[in-house]
Amino acid sequence: DIQLTQSPSLLSASVGDRVTITCRASQGISNYLAWYQQKPGKAPELLIYAASTLHSGVPSRFSGSRSGTEFTLTISSLQPEDFATYYCQQLNGYPPWTFGQGTKVDIK
Amino acid sequence: QVTLEESGPALVKPTQTLTLTCTFSGFSLNTPGMRLSWVRQPPGKALEWIARIDWDDDKFYSTSLKTRLTISKDSSRNQVVLTMTNMDPVDTATYYCARTRLEDYQQFLDVWGKGTTVTVSS
Numbered sequence: 635d636i637q638l639t640q641s642p643s644l645l646s647a648s649v650g651d652r653v654t655i656t657c658r659a660s661q662g663i664s665n666y667l668a669w670y671q672q673k674p675g676k677a678p679e680l681l682i683y684a685a686s687t688l689h690s691g692v693p694s695r696f697s698g699s700r701s702g703t704e705f706t707l708t709i710s711s712l713q714p715e716d717f718a719t720y721y722c723q724q725l726n727g728y729p730p731w732t733f734g735q736g737t738k739v740d741i742k
Numbered sequence: 743q744v745t746l747e748e749s750g751p752a753l754v755k756p757t758q759t760l761t762l763t764c765t766f767s768g769f770s771l772n773t774p775g776m777r778l779s780w781v782r783q784p785p786g787k788a789l790e791w792i793a794r795i796d797w798d799d800d801k802f803y804s805t806s807l808k809t810r811l812t813i814s815k816d817s818s819r820n821q822v823v824l825t826m827t828n829m830d831p832v833d834t835a836t837y838y839c840a841r842t843r844l845e846d847y848q849q850f851l852d853v854w855g856k857g858t859t860v861t862v863s864s
Contacts, residue, residue, distance in 0.1 A: 635805050668850045670789075677838055677857055678781075678789065683850035721789050725849040729802035733781075733789040 636660055636724050640734035646742040651712045655737045657722035659703040666726040669698055669707045672736075673718045681720075682707065709739075717741055744768035746778075746839050746855035753861050754829050760860060764822045764839030771797055771817045777842035778822050779851055780813070782835040790835075794842060795822055831862045 637660035647653050657667065665685035670678040680689045682698040685705055695710040709716055722734040750762035762780070769776060779794040793813045794802045803811045812825045822839060836859045840851035 666848065670851075672789075677854040678851075679854070680850055680852050683852075684846075684848040687848070689850075689852065723789075723791070723851070729791065729794055730805050731779075731791045731794075733791060735788045 635730050636663060636726060636732055638722055638724055638732055638734040640720075640722060640737050642737060643735065645737055645739045647712050647739060648742045649712055649714055651742075653709040653712050653716075653739060655707045655720055655722075655739075657705040657707070657734050659705070659724055662703055663724045663726035665700055666724060667698075667700070667705050668723045668725060669696075670721045670723065671716075671718045672721065678721065683725075712739070744841060744853045746841060746853060748837060748839050748855045748858035750837070750858055750860065752859060753863065755864050756830055756862060758829050760824075760826045760829050760833070762824045762826075762837055762839075762858065762860075764824070764855060766820050766822070766839070766841065769841060771795075771815055771820070771822070773797055775844040777844065777849070778815070779840050779842045780822075780824050781838045781840060781851070781854075782833075783838070783857075784832070784835040793824055829862045833860070834862045835860060 639658045667685045669682040672678040685700040686698040699706045719736045719738045746766045776797045780792045792804045795813045810827045815822045836857040838857045840854040
């Protein structure tokens with residue numbers, strides 16, 4: 635199975651900070667990667683798919699990029715509602731699919 | 743409006759079989775390209791994709807769980823059923839179903855249910 639390694643596992647930041655989360659795939663997955671946000675006690679919500687396509691209704695401060703097998707989620711200016719855990723997921727071809735281990739963004 | 747709701751027992755005993763139902767509305771699993779996935783999350787841990795069923799009844803399973811899982815659909819009732827045999831305490835988790843779309847060769851889980859929590863304990 636394809637493995638995804640997210641870093642960091644924990645990120646402490648302040649409102650207004652620019653935040654970057656990285657997800658590295660164990661083999662090439664083209665741009666078949668999505669990012670989700672999950673708040674405590676809630677279901678995950680789709681932020682980005684196809685590595686860089688913003689899902690409908692997601693604020694433009696979120697963006698995604700790809701360089702080879704390394705993917706990045708960037709929040710340009712962290713807002714109070716953005717404190718959450720973020721997961722990447724690879725959806726390359728047929729399943730099985732995998733998620734990263736998650737990055738928790740908390741208040742510095 | 744697309745909604746999904748998971749249902750099933752909150753508590754199962756070790757070795758028992760778990761049956762979960764995802765009841766959805768606002769879309770059809772008969773639509774070409776439409777899929778539905780199950781994802782689980784043990785307490786305090788990461789998400790784990792476990793199964794998917796497609797509009798054409800293709801089925802896919804997690805490598806580590808495939809011998810224990812069966813997924814099926816009843817499109818007329820807008821339901822997908824997941825069964826997991828031989829439950830163990832490590833299977834304690836919140837189980838989510840999520841609509842899985844195919845769009846321009848890209849796949850993604852765009853709408854999720856709220857999840858149902860299953861505890862495995864004697």
